[in-house]
Amino acid sequence: MSMNTTTNKNYTNFFQVKTKHKGLLAWLLTTDHKRIGIMYLVSILSFFLVGLTFAFMMRLEMLTPGPTIVDAQTYNSFFTLHGMIMVFLFIIPGIPAVFGNFFLPLQIGADDVAFPRINLLSYYLYLAGAFLALYSLIFQTHIDTGWTFYVPYSLRTGTDVTLPLIAAFILGFSSIVTGLNFITTMHRMRIKGMTMFQMPLFSWSLYSTAWIQVLATPIIGITIVLVLLERSFGFGIFDPTLGGDPVLYQHLFWIYSHPAVYIMAIPAFGVISDVVATFSRKSIFGYKVMAYSTMSIAFIGYLVWAHHMFTSGMSDTARTVFSFLTFFVAIPTGVKVFNWVATLWRGTIVMSSPMLMALSAIFLFSIGGLTGLHLGSISTDVHLHDTYFVIAHFHYVIIGGILSMFIAAMHFWFPKMFGKMHNEKVAKVGVVMYFIGANVLYFPMFIMGYMGMPRRYFDYLPEFQIYHVVSTVGSWILITAILLMFTNLLIAIFKGKPAGSNPWGAKTLEWTMPSPPPLLNFIDTPVPSKDPYDYSDHDERIFRDLKNKENIINQENS
Amino acid sequence: MSGHNENTSVDKHEHVPSYGKNVMIWLALVALTALTVTVASVNLGNYTFFVAMLIASIKAMLVINIFMHIKYDDILMKSILIACGLVFTVIIIMYSFDLFNTYTG
Numbered sequence: 118m119s120m121n122t123t124t125n126k127n128y129t130n131f132f133q134v135k136t137k138h139k140g141l142l143a144w145l146l147t148t149d150h151k152r153i154g155i156m157y158l159v160s161i162l163s164f165f166l167v168g169l170t171f172a173f174m175m176r177l178e179m180l181t182p183g184p185t186i187v188d189a190q191t192y193n194s195f196f197t198l199h200g201m202i203m204v205f206l207f208i209i210p211g212i213p214a215v216f217g218n219f220f221l222p223l224q225i226g227a228d229d230v231a232f233p234r235i236n237l238l239s240y241y242l243y244l245a246g247a248f249l250a251l252y253s254l255i256f257q258t259h260i261d262t263g264w265t266f267y268v269p270y271s272l273r274t275g276t277d278v279t280l281p282l283i284a285a286f287i288l289g290f291s292s293i294v295t296g297l298n299f300i301t302t303m304h305r306m307r308i309k310g311m312t313m314f315q316m317p318l319f320s321w322s323l324y325s326t327a328w329i330q331v332l333a334t335p336i337i338g339i340t341i342v343l344v345l346l347e348r349s350f351g352f353g354i355f356d357p358t359l360g361g362d363p364v365l366y367q368h369l370f371w372i373y374s375h376p377a378v379y380i381m382a383i384p385a386f387g388v389i390s391d392v393v394a395t396f397s398r399k400s401i402f403g404y405k406v407m408a409y410s411t412m413s414i415a416f417i418g419y420l421v422w423a424h425h426m427f428t429s430g431m432s433d434t435a436r437t438v439f440s441f442l443t444f445f446v447a448i449p450t451g452v453k454v455f456n457w458v459a460t461l462w463r464g465t466i467v468m469s470s471p472m473l474m475a476l477s478a479i480f481l482f483s484i485g486g487l488t489g490l491h492l493g494s495i496s497t498d499v500h501l502h503d504t505y506f507v508i509a510h511f512h513y514v515i516i517g518g519i520l521s522m523f524i525a526a527m528h529f530w531f532p533k534m535f536g537k538m539h540n541e542k543v544a545k546v547g548v549v550m551y552f553i554g555a556n557v558l559y560f561p562m563f564i565m566g567y568m569g570m571p572r573r574y575f576d577y578l579p580e581f582q583i584y585h586v587v588s589t590v591g592s593w594i595l596i597t598a599i600l601l602m603f604t605n606l607l608i609a610i611f612k613g614k615p616a617g618s619n620p621w622g623a624k625t626l627e628w629t630m631p632s633p634p635p636l637l638n639f640i641d642t643p644v645p646s647k648d649p650y651d652y653s654d655h656d657e658r659i660f661r662d663l664k665n666k667e668n669i670i671n672q673e674n675s
Numbered sequence: 676m677s678g679h680n681e682n683t684s685v686d687k688h689e690h691v692p693s694y695g696k697n698v699m700i701w702l703a704l705v706a707l708t709a710l711t712v713t714v715a716s717v718n719l720g721n722y723t724f725f726v727a728m729l730i731a732s733i734k735a736m737l738v739i740n741i742f743m744h745i746k747y748d749d750i751l752m753k754s755i756l757i758a759c760g761l762v763f764t765v766i767i768i769m770y771s772f773d774l775f776n777t778y779t780g
């Protein structure tokens with residue numbers, strides 16, 4: 118109906134609000150979840166661009182065998198810094214910190230998160246960790262252990278490991294605090310009358326992610342402390358020459374880091390669900406099953422960590438058990454893919470840029486996930502472990518399914534966050550280029566990995582060159598696509614046309630308010646809907662509910 | 676726009692345990708510590724570890740439930756603790772597949 122499409126000019130949005138601080142301070146000291154979300158967006162994207170630069174240079178180095186632009190030691194630092202920045206500063210905080218902060222309260226009808234100040238603290242912990250890492254990057258000898266910090270090498274390397282490890286520890290705190298905040302928000306701040314099963318699936322994905330953040334992150338924290346102690350005082354927990362057990366380190370690391378891949382992936386699944394529902398003009402198929410599968414992925418994620426360690430000298434029993442359990446991940450993930458497809462079925466599909474990206478993500482994520490099964494069976498993994506096959510696997514998942522959904526989320530929610538509309542044509546060109554670039558970049562890696570090209574090497578045999586060249590060209594396409602889409606959005610912030618409150622005809626609660634949202638989000642207290650994907654005609658629905666009530670009363674009276 | 680939620684921050688600390696009860700619990704903790712020390716001097720063979728852990732667990736339960744007020748808190752607080760315990764148990768069981776098959780064989 119009418120109200121949700123007209124822009125209400127008689128309110129102050131959260132950008133315009135006057136607080137007791139002015140200028141930059143009004144941002145740096147804010148406790149508004151929307152401003153914090155935007156600060157995260159700016160910081161996270163900045164670090165993402167640093168990580169992207171390292172990726173660009175690594176691919177350039179691999180263009181020819183032997184030294185191309187850097188020497189071996191520098192290359193080792195490149196992949197370490199690329200991995201660390203992308204994992205700890207970009208993809209793990211990623212979607213929850215930016216879009217979770219901004220949209221979780223809006224989706225559940227709250228005026229902020231449960232602990233707004235702790236939310237700001239979590240942002241500063243993030244910044245502190247990021248700057249420590251950056252300090253080490255600029256002023257110290259560059260860490261060369263890989264993002265996995267495997268002992269005993271990380272205990273012995275002459276490069277500066279200490280500061281980056283402390284940085285990772287602090288970033289972990291930020292993650293835990295955000296998780297606690299989100300769990301509490303969803304339990305305590307839902308609008309009166311809304312049950313857990315009336316939250317959109319994006320909120321559900323944040324819920325299950327938050328539990329992993331709270332329960333798994335402390336394990337990496339302790340592990341990091343143990344490595345630091347061992348490096349400084351020679352405790353002998355991990356170092357075999359002191360009677361320690363290096364395989365124990367790998368267990369501890371992956372007990373966190375496998376669940377961590379679900380910290381990365383589950384929010385992306387949540388975005389896919391909301392985008393697919395919106396642009397199929399339907400409620401999501403199998404809503405409850407989707408919510409349950411989100412939770413069970415999080416749980417099963419705890420049972421498979423040692424599939425990263427099949428060649429580490431673990432016991433055969435453990436190898437068999439972990440390989441067997443890895444296959445169970447496919448069940449809830451399969452449920453999701455089938456339900457997305459079922460949602461599309463007979464929907465009125467609108468091919469907007471977020472929708473195109475979501476469809477591409479479902480496809481690329483499936484390739485990434487299914488090759489995970491090759492790696493999850495011991496016999497094939499012994500051959501494929503530590504080759505480019507693994508690199509291809511996880512980049513298909515992360516670049517194809519997660520970064521892509523981060524970018525899709527940027528486009529999907531951009532009109533709500535900034536009140537402006539971006540150029541959809543340019544965005545769609547970007548998405549298509551992104552899809553092509555990702556495949557050209559990563560598919561050759563499957564082939565050369567299968568042929569035996571080891572990962573983390575700066576040199577290679579001549580027979581691999583053709584694959585490396587194709588892959589490097591792919592990196593140029595992909596990076597161009599990303600920069601194109603970012604620039605498009607940046608221009609739209611200044612020059613975009615006003616978006617109105619609901620340009621996509623989306624159906625979740627956050628689209629019923631004007632864009633950009635007012636400071637305390639809802640001008641009138643919203644009335645929760647039974648179906649989280651049925652807020653498209655907010656006024657009409659309330660009217661209908663009232664009518665129903667009237668009818669019932671009339672019937673009772675007559 | 677605040678306070679419209681059924682669940683919003685009702686202070687749930689009406690059941691503050693009494694002074695006397697706190698002292699009782701403290702005495703119990705001291706007694707259990709004494710027990711731990713005493714048992715340590717008895718040779719229980721393979722069971723030494725389990726007995727020590729059992730006593731420690733009882734002490735932890737008392738501290739968590741009474742001193743940390745979890746007993747009087749709502750289901751959300753309890754479930755966070757239960758989830759931690761569950762994850763910890765799962766991890767130990769899964770790890771034992773490696774541990775007990777590598778070092779004894």
Ligand code: HEM
Pocket residue numbers: 265378379381382424425443444446447485486487488489490492493494498501502503507510511514515
């Ligand atoms: C959900 C999204 C996923 C993400 C973000 C992800 C990420 C990763 C990453 C980053 C690595 C490499 C770690 C390293 O640096 O050594 C990896 C390896 C691996 N992944 Fe995935 N993965 C995902 C899904 C899956 C699935 C669904 C499976 C199996 C069912 C799987 C099985 C494996 C295995 C077995 C390895 C170890 C390969 C080896 O090192 O030999 N992954 N994954």
Ligand SMILES: [Cu+2]
Pocket residue numbers: 374375378421422424425
């Ligand atoms: Cu894994």
